[in-house]
Amino acid sequence: MNRPTGHRVARGILALAVLGGLLAGCTSDSRSDGTTATTSSAPTDQELQDQGGADGTTVNQGATAFAQGMEALDSQGRRDFAVGNSFFNQNWVMAPSSTVARDGLGPIFNAQSCSSCHFEDGRGQPPTEPDDPTRGLLIRLSVLDEDGNPQPHPDYGNQFQDRAIRKVPAEGSVEIDVTEEPGRYPDGTEYSLGAPTYRLVTPEGKAIDDIVVSPRVAPAMMGVGLLENVPAETIEALADPDDTDGDGVSGRPHLVEGEDGEEVLGRFGWKAAVPTVRKQTTEAFANDIGITSDEHPDQPCMPAQTGCVDARSGGDPEIDADKVDKIEFYSRTLAVPARRDVGEPDTAAGQQAFEEIGCVSCHTSELTTGSDSAIPALNDQVIRPYSDLLLHDMGERLADDRPDGDASGTEWRTPPLWGIGLVETVNGHTRFLHDGRARSIEEAILWHGGEAEGARDRFEDLPAKDRKSVITFLESL
Ligand code: HEC
Numbered sequence: 001m002n003r004p005t006g007h008r009v010a011r012g013i014l015a016l017a018v019l020g021g022l023l024a025g026c027t028s029d030s031r032s033d034g035t036t037a038t039t040s041s042a043p044t045d046q047e048l049q050d051q052g053g054a055d056g057t058t059v060n061q062g063a064t065a066f067a068q069g070m071e072a073l074d075s076q077g078r079r080d081f082a083v084g085n086s087f088f089n090q091n092w093v094m095a096p097s098s099t100v101a102r103d104g105l106g107p108i109f110n111a112q113s114c115s116s117c118h119f120e121d122g123r124g125q126p127p128t129e130p131d132d133p134t135r136g137l138l139i140r141l142s143v144l145d146e147d148g149n150p151q152p153h154p155d156y157g158n159q160f161q162d163r164a165i166r167k168v169p170a171e172g173s174v175e176i177d178v179t180e181e182p183g184r185y186p187d188g189t190e191y192s193l194g195a196p197t198y199r200l201v202t203p204e205g206k207a208i209d210d211i212v213v214s215p216r217v218a219p220a221m222m223g224v225g226l227l228e229n230v231p232a233e234t235i236e237a238l239a240d241p242d243d244t245d246g247d248g249v250s251g252r253p254h255l256v257e258g259e260d261g262e263e264v265l266g267r268f269g270w271k272a273a274v275p276t277v278r279k280q281t282t283e284a285f286a287n288d289i290g291i292t293s294d295e296h297p298d299q300p301c302m303p304a305q306t307g308c309v310d311a312r313s314g315g316d317p318e319i320d321a322d323k324v325d326k327i328e329f330y331s332r333t334l335a336v337p338a339r340r341d342v343g344e345p346d347t348a349a350g351q352q353a354f355e356e357i358g359c360v361s362c363h364t365s366e367l368t369t370g371s372d373s374a375i376p377a378l379n380d381q382v383i384r385p386y387s388d389l390l391l392h393d394m395g396e397r398l399a400d401d402r403p404d405g406d407a408s409g410t411e412w413r414t415p416p417l418w419g420i421g422l423v424e425t426v427n428g429h430t431r432f433l434h435d436g437r438a439r440s441i442e443e444a445i446l447w448h449g450g451e452a453e454g455a456r457d458r459f460e461d462l463p464a465k466d467r468k469s470v471i472t473f474l475e476s477l
């Protein structure tokens with residue numbers, strides 16, 4: 001089922017940087033080659049297990065592991081969670097409709113509900129065949145002006161909506177070609193990475209040229225409330241934009257415009273362009289589903305899209321603030337699944353290697369949330385997201401060449417790794433990275449470049465059994 005669309009063409013051998021012996025006998029905490037090893041008081045097994053903190057972790061490991069409310073919610077909280085859950089799953093319909101409360105879909109859109117992309121609150125994958133109904137991949141697009149700055153496309157805006165209501169033309173469809181790029185570990189083991197290229201075509205089949213595109217799969221939802229409540233200073237303190245410690249890893253916060261025009265920390269989305277769960281929600285309603293809100297009163301139509309502009313609205317706004325509140329609350333209080341197999345020899349060895357080869361320079365294992373959320377379960381939690389929420393230059397091979405806010409075409413936010421081992425159980429696939437190009441956790445690691453090149457090289461240099469332990473560790477998250 002993970003077969004990509006399009007033809008496959010084998011192309012040259014990937015150049016492999018060979019860095020010998022870096023790992024031999026490393027045990028110390030401070031290392032001159034810039035890699036990091038863990039220090040000070042080691043977390044207990046219970047702390048390792050409670051990735052979402054003592055109040056925000058669920059022991060559910062099944063197909064609904066990402067869809068659980070936090071245990072610590074009170075009875076009102078549970079009711080709000082349940083209501084938010086139903087709005088998250090609700091399919092919007094075209095206006096006018098007898099079900100006024102949920103009409104206003106489109107005029108152009110990508111999906112009918114939040115959960116069609118975040119299925120079971122999990123993650124999407126790219127389409128696996130041309131008519132795949134999966135809604136897990138969306139395409140942002142821009143045209144570049146003379147200064148190389150992205151501007152909305154005059155016909156399509158900032159996002160490619162591939163569906164539309166009756167009598168309104170959709171913007172078109174996406175074709176993905178995958179080129180196999182073979183590579184080889186220093187020990188001779190072969191692998192192959194599938195490099196995608198994207199082509200957007202109009203409904204008439206004409207290629208849309210002169211654009212830059214940023215394809216993105218829907219990430220999993222759980223734990224976003226905890227990440228939102230980590231103080232900005234904590235994240236900013238992890239940044240090292242000029243790489244003063246010389247480890248090759250810099251990392252910088254993505255500062256974006258807040259509600260009142262002030263600079264705030266961006267946290268969400270693959271380029272950390274969105275500061276809050278609320279903004280992510282209202283933007284998704286407007287751009288992905290075509291539902292207007294107080295914060296986003298405009299439909300995603302460009303002036304040239306007259307069919308879209310003239311279509312009937314489902315109200316002004318189409319979703320009221322109370323419903324947005326409930327979905328926001330629901331998203332924030334989704335619990336993080338507990339880690340499995342803590343303390344097993346294989347996962348413990350993998351965790352140690354993960355730390356020693358420098359994965360933790362970006363995939364920060366521990367953060368503590370702040371104290372001022374109105375939701376008590378989100379306060380003072382020691383969490384283990386394995387992310388610093390910072391932007392890192394990941395090299396040309398992962399670049400989308402489409403700047404987004406202050407993030408360049410090569411920069412991506414370190415994604416949290418909690419729950420990554422349950423994606424297959426919840427979503428039935430193992431597609432990773434921003435556009436789902438990696439077909440396994442191993443491929444995701446092998447795609448790392450730029451600031452992460454050192455860590456990737458050290459991973460490649462590991463003996464096969466240690467590489468496997470790193471993956472076993474990640475599967476336990
Ligand atoms: C068409 C598919 C699609 C739909 C529908 C959709 N999302 Fe998303 N969602 C995405 C993608 C893709 C991203 C990453 C966006 C980016 O990188 O800018 C995302 C990101 C998010 C995030 C941030 C997660 C993180 O770790 O950064 C949240 C929260 C979220 N969506 C909530 C929602 C809610 C609530 C709805 C319904 C109103 C919704 N989404 C509808 C595709 C979708």
Ligand code: HEC
Nearest residue numbers: 359362392398412413414415432433434444451452455459
């Ligand atoms: C320089 C920072 C950095 C380092 C070092 C780093 N990563 Fe990452 N990692 C990232 C970023 C950024 C992404 C997202 C890239 C993308 O989607 O294109 C990522 C993505 C991933 C993913 C896929 C996650 C997902 O949700 O799709 C895995 C798995 C992963 N990293 C594991 C590792 C391992 C193992 C190491 C050590 C060998 C490592 N990373 C080192 C920054 C880093």
